[in-house]
Amino acid sequence: MALKGKALVGQSGGPTSVINSSLVGVIEACLASEEIDGVYGMNGGIAGVLEERFFDLQAQSQSVLDGLRKTPSSALTSSRHKLQDEEIPKVIEILKAHNIRYFFLIGGNDTMDTIHRVEAACQKDGYDLKGIGIPKTVDNDLFGTDHTPGFPSAARYNALSVKQGGQLARDMRQVDQFVVFQTIGRDAGWLAAATACARQNEDDAPHLIYCPERRFNREKMLEDVKRTIDRIGWVSVVVSEGLLDPDGNPVSASTTHDAFSNTEFGAMGGASVGIEVHKMISEATGLRGEFQVIESLNMSAIDRAVPLDLEEAYDCGREAVKLGLEGKSGCMVSIERVADEPYQSRLTTVPLSETAIRAKAMPEDFINNDGNDITSSAMTYLKPLVGELPPFERLRPIFVEPILK
Amino acid sequence: MALKGKALVGQSGGPTSVINSSLVGVIEACLASEEIDGVYGMNGGIAGVLEERFFDLQAQSQSVLDGLRKTPSSALTSSRHKLQDEEIPKVIEILKAHNIRYFFLIGGNDTMDTIHRVEAACQKDGYDLKGIGIPKTVDNDLFGTDHTPGFPSAARYNALSVKQGGQLARDMRQVDQFVVFQTIGRDAGWLAAATACARQNEDDAPHLIYCPERRFNREKMLEDVKRTIDRIGWVSVVVSEGLLDPDGNPVSASTTHDAFSNTEFGAMGGASVGIEVHKMISEATGLRGEFQVIESLNMSAIDRAVPLDLEEAYDCGREAVKLGLEGKSGCMVSIERVADEPYQSRLTTVPLSETAIRAKAMPEDFINNDGNDITSSAMTYLKPLVGELPPFERLRPIFVEPILK
Numbered sequence: 001m002a003l004k005g006k007a008l009v010g011q012s013g014g015p016t017s018v019i020n021s022s023l024v025g026v027i028e029a030c031l032a033s034e035e036i037d038g039v040y041g042m043n044g045g046i047a048g049v050l051e052e053r054f055f056d057l058q059a060q061s062q063s064v065l066d067g068l069r070k071t072p073s074s075a076l077t078s079s080r081h082k083l084q085d086e087e088i089p090k091v092i093e094i095l096k097a098h099n100i101r102y103f104f105l106i107g108g109n110d111t112m113d114t115i116h117r118v119e120a121a122c123q124k125d126g127y128d129l130k131g132i133g134i135p136k137t138v139d140n141d142l143f144g145t146d147h148t149p150g151f152p153s154a155a156r157y158n159a160l161s162v163k164q165g166g167q168l169a170r171d172m173r174q175v176d177q178f179v180v181f182q183t184i185g186r187d188a189g190w191l192a193a194a195t196a197c198a199r200q201n202e203d204d205a206p207h208l209i210y211c212p213e214r215r216f217n218r219e220k221m222l223e224d225v226k227r228t229i230d231r232i233g234w235v236s237v238v239v240s241e242g243l244l245d246p247d248g249n250p251v252s253a254s255t256t257h258d259a260f261s262n263t264e265f266g267a268m269g270g271a272s273v274g275i276e277v278h279k280m281i282s283e284a285t286g287l288r289g290e291f292q293v294i295e296s297l298n299m300s301a302i303d304r305a306v307p308l309d310l311e312e313a314y315d316c317g318r319e320a321v322k323l324g325l326e327g328k329s330g331c332m333v334s335i336e337r338v339a340d341e342p343y344q345s346r347l348t349t350v351p352l353s354e355t356a357i358r359a360k361a362m363p364e365d366f367i368n369n370d371g372n373d374i375t376s377s378a379m380t381y382l383k384p385l386v387g388e389l390p391p392f393e394r395l396r397p398i399f400v401e402p403i404l405k
Numbered sequence: 406m407a408l409k410g411k412a413l414v415g416q417s418g419g420p421t422s423v424i425n426s427s428l429v430g431v432i433e434a435c436l437a438s439e440e441i442d443g444v445y446g447m448n449g450g451i452a453g454v455l456e457e458r459f460f461d462l463q464a465q466s467q468s469v470l471d472g473l474r475k476t477p478s479s480a481l482t483s484s485r486h487k488l489q490d491e492e493i494p495k496v497i498e499i500l501k502a503h504n505i506r507y508f509f510l511i512g513g514n515d516t517m518d519t520i521h522r523v524e525a526a527c528q529k530d531g532y533d534l535k536g537i538g539i540p541k542t543v544d545n546d547l548f549g550t551d552h553t554p555g556f557p558s559a560a561r562y563n564a565l566s567v568k569q570g571g572q573l574a575r576d577m578r579q580v581d582q583f584v585v586f587q588t589i590g591r592d593a594g595w596l597a598a599a600t601a602c603a604r605q606n607e608d609d610a611p612h613l614i615y616c617p618e619r620r621f622n623r624e625k626m627l628e629d630v631k632r633t634i635d636r637i638g639w640v641s642v643v644v645s646e647g648l649l650d651p652d653g654n655p656v657s658a659s660t661t662h663d664a665f666s667n668t669e670f671g672a673m674g675g676a677s678v679g680i681e682v683h684k685m686i687s688e689a690t691g692l693r694g695e696f697q698v699i700e701s702l703n704m705s706a707i708d709r710a711v712p713l714d715l716e717e718a719y720d721c722g723r724e725a726v727k728l729g730l731e732g733k734s735g736c737m738v739s740i741e742r743v744a745d746e747p748y749q750s751r752l753t754t755v756p757l758s759e760t761a762i763r764a765k766a767m768p769e770d771f772i773n774n775d776g777n778d779i780t781s782s783a784m785t786y787l788k789p790l791v792g793e794l795p796p797f798e799r800l801r802p803i804f805v806e807p808i809l810k
């Protein structure tokens with residue numbers, strides 16, 4: 001017999017295109033349960049809990065819920081407030097006052113840590129609370145799951161951008177010879193790696209991918225760039241915002257120190273790596289090119305969301321409720337990959353203690369020895385998540401015989 | 406009886422998502438004509454003509470042509486070579502050698518000028534050549550047509566970006582309070598204005614739109630920004646790359662003069678306006694926010710192309726051939742709007758001499774008196790071109806009664 005009481009759900013950290021699908025999964029599974037007699041939504045994450053600001057999610061119409069599955073970003077609104085230990089008693093008091101027995105948070109590793117601490121404190125206090133995490137982050141840097149909902153859609157955005165931007169760069173190579181695409185991903189290169197899915201034909205963009213798992217060497221990059229331009233006349237370069245130079249300093253800050261305060265860029269995710277690398281190439285080669293800094297645009301682009309991602313996000317939400325009703329607690333819903341092609345997966349769980357740690361980097365063998373591209377293992381992993389990209393056509397190289405030449 | 410001979414078609418200047426549709430329109434109309442006994446494509450614009458580099462477009466399969474209608478950018482490849490007067494005799498020699506009697510260029514105002522000069526020189530030389538222009542530019546700054554194919558799709562890309570980015574910014578307003586989106590559009594604010602189509606509900610992004618038609622005043626912008634943040638807690642700002650300060654200097658260069666050379670940014674379209682405005686807001690308010698600099702990504706994103714745009718581009722290509730076969734010359738195909746809602750248009754022509762001039766700015770009454778937004782006249786113009794955007798849902802503000810507070 002499952003615990004009778006209310007459920008509380010929150011969205012934490014940065015939004016994704018599919019995080020509202022997870023939310024709707026939680027709401028719909030709660031509404032279908034007899035034991036859960038109310039579904040509350042944290043207005044502004046854990047900060048909202050501390051101020052007792054709860055949406056009444058039971059009072060939302062089905063048409064609102066259906067619409068939310070097609071709406072990106074965090075409908076409950078988010079906060080980045082880190083729950084302090086001294087605030088936990090207050091949280092428990094509020095949970096008790098509302099008889100909240102199910103506690104769901106959709107988020108990344110910090111979020112899993114929050115559930116972990118709240119759930120442990122309740123246990124110590126003798127208050128029976130089922131705390132379950134639902135994975136979410138475009139960065140894909142969460143341990144204990146094949147991937148995180150939100151990543152496939154952001155990855156597809158990047159792949160589409162680099163494919164379409166590369167098509168333009170190739171056709172304009174007599175005018176501009178390089179393009180630098182910067183992606184978010186401070187500690188791990190998953191979103192940079194995903195741009196490799198853009199390649200349809202040989203010599204398609206991207207030609208060079210630099211991930212934060214490897215130290216970035218300016219001279220080496222310039223050699224890579226020159227070699228590619230010499231061979232095919234242009235180059236597409238992808239950089240992760242979190243790149244560090246051989247001394248461990250952010251590449252983003254290497255030469256723009258005077259013009260931009262570290263605070264400004266640091267706060268927003270090292271937005272200047274792309275500009276820096278653009279400048280390095282431009283200065284070293286004298287060629288023209290452009291940089292593209294999309295920042296968070298790939299976190300909320302539902303028109304480019306992967307259908308698989310939307311489904312998995314929703315399923316993870318439902319699964320969390322199911323687990324809670326079964327008496328499970330202290331765990332996160334996890335996606336386990338069963339097969340690569342055709343892709344198959346199933347939902348399982350991982351203890352919160354295993355996820356609530358540092359960011360998950362890409363495996364060593366996902367990056368090539370030169371540190372300027374990904375490997376076929378990485379492609380096997382990425383392909384089913386990003387999905388098929390629209391195929392592009394090229395004119396066949398059939399030319400008219402010159403008469404005057 | 407139409408002139409017997411070959412047709413030559415080229416793509417000039419920057420690509421768009423739909424320029425290959427115009428190309429296919431030309432090719433298919435030529436193939437269907439009995440008078441035209443060959444279709445050549447300039448490999449690399451007018452520079453390709455001078456070197457007699459012609460694709461044999463008759464030799465391309467129908468499946469290649471069908472694929473090109475779904476492929477962005479310039480399949481023939483482009484150049485920005487400006488045809489010199491002393492090169493024109495060489496062009497005529499090559500046209501004669503191949504018996505090219507139909508000369509089509511898909512491009513903007515510089516391109517129309519090129520056709521104009523070549524056609525006039527042929528006429529003077531007694532060589533009968535039909536020269537027809539097909540409009541193209543994402544910037545929409547071409548005289549003599551309601552809009553240019555390519556603009557609607559780039560405009561939609563911008564509107565989608567600002568809508569989806571605004572959704573994220575709104576939900577994250579407790580963390581970051583502003584977002585600055587920079588769009589291409591050096592001389593005219595059409596692409597900045599189009600972001601207004603992102604608004605679905607009151608207070609939706611964008612809140613402030615700055616176009617190059619009006620001088621940009623830093624203090625005024627900061628007041629606009631602060632007023633909006635005070636009222637709703639966040640702000641979405643759209644800036645055109647070509648903004649000038651009250652003294653007529655590019656805003657892009659106002660304070661990053663030391664860190665970035667003018668050449669670097671000037672060459673790529675003033676990519677730093679967004680960064681500059683971000684910096685102004687950040688310094689004046691002490692708040693966090695981000696900038697988004699997408700550069701040319703909206704020029705080649707076929708997944709966001711407007712169906713109307715793809716059709717009109719194709720129709721303009723076919724129309725050019727029809728006009729040539731009817732004996733017309735020295736004109737550009739033009740889209741004439743017949744009705745706003747439901748949108749209706751028809752194809753007509755405009756003399757090349759009227760289009761081959763400076764960039765077309767937005768009408769005075771498209772921008773509001775404060776110079777920080779567009780008017781309802783502009784919206785009437787833009788709406789049918791950008792098309793419907795995906796509707797987003799919001800939770801209804803139904804809250805749980807606090808117990809402890």
